[in-house]
Amino acid sequence: MPTENISMNYFSGKLINWYLQNKRDLPWRNTKDPYLIWLSEIILQQTKVEQGLSYYFAFAKEFPTVKSLAQAENNKVMKLWQGLGYYSRARNLHETAKNISENYYSLFPNTYNELLKLKGVGDYTAAAIASFAFDKPHATVDGNVYRVLSRIFGISTPIDSNDGKKEFNQLANELIDKKKSGTHNQAIMEFGAIQCKPINPKCSICPFSEMCFAFANNKIKELPFKAKKILVRKRFFNYIVLNHHSCIIINKREEKDIWINLYDFPLIETEKEIDEEEFLNSKNWKEFILNKKYIIKSVSITYKHILTHQKIYARFWEIECDKIFTKSLPKTCIKINRKDIFHYPVPKLIENYLNSKGSKIINKK
């Protein structure tokens, strides 16, 4: 075991010492309120601190308690989350707030195992809430921790394998100072975020440089090791922005796909990027437009939008119709005044389009 020659006290002591001198002052570190800690942890999953901060402040202000979040309208929660991505986190956040409000008297469970039963709370988040709010001795293992441990101890087991997860989890729990679990967890994650960074770690001023395997063996770029490559799927979206005077049609996404519960426009998805002629001759377009009278006001440039597993190429067709019957459209479509669209939660792609020059020109007509 790599810890043979390094005692827990030595490792944790060095780490906490570094943390106390270098930590950033972040609002969720000054509270023991499990609700605020949970909120920050859900916001920070897949999100950098700089981006997550404003969302944390907005949520904590709008919904200062778990009960107030539970009572909120879903659209309001999704709107506040807009732009942060990974929208299932917002849905789970809301659902879990309702669950705690209804089934736990609005009090967060205080054990790791009980926390794990909450929707959207996995090993990492349960350990974070248990240690930060309740001082329970559970190690948090996130991407930062994988990086720090793999580099210092020279572990090349893939971090995306079951063996790797088990090995790193065991090591992290061996190293934690059980009497200072919250501070230790904060320290190791902060160390990974600002000292042992993915690129250009600050090895020359690192308290662990003398014992760090990766530093001694020039393996910093190779550790941590991942076995699988992410497969990215390309998708081609043709959004139909149906206008009738000041009204447009928007669509609530309810199918099992990206952006559930957010609003976009009626969509024709194609297998590849097609030109305007192909599009207007396609069966899907003809079925969509049926015998409506219309003019095409503009076709946008292609917007490229990148998600973790998908690359989306989207074009927006601004169509002016003589009338709009929502009855002939999917049930998820509603007619609204175009200027009201900003009250609805929309994906970043739609927000970018609406804020673009092309969209504004259409708006003025």
Ligand code: SF4
């Ligand atoms: S010496 Fe470099 S690679 Fe090793 S722990 Fe320190 S910052 Fe990370």
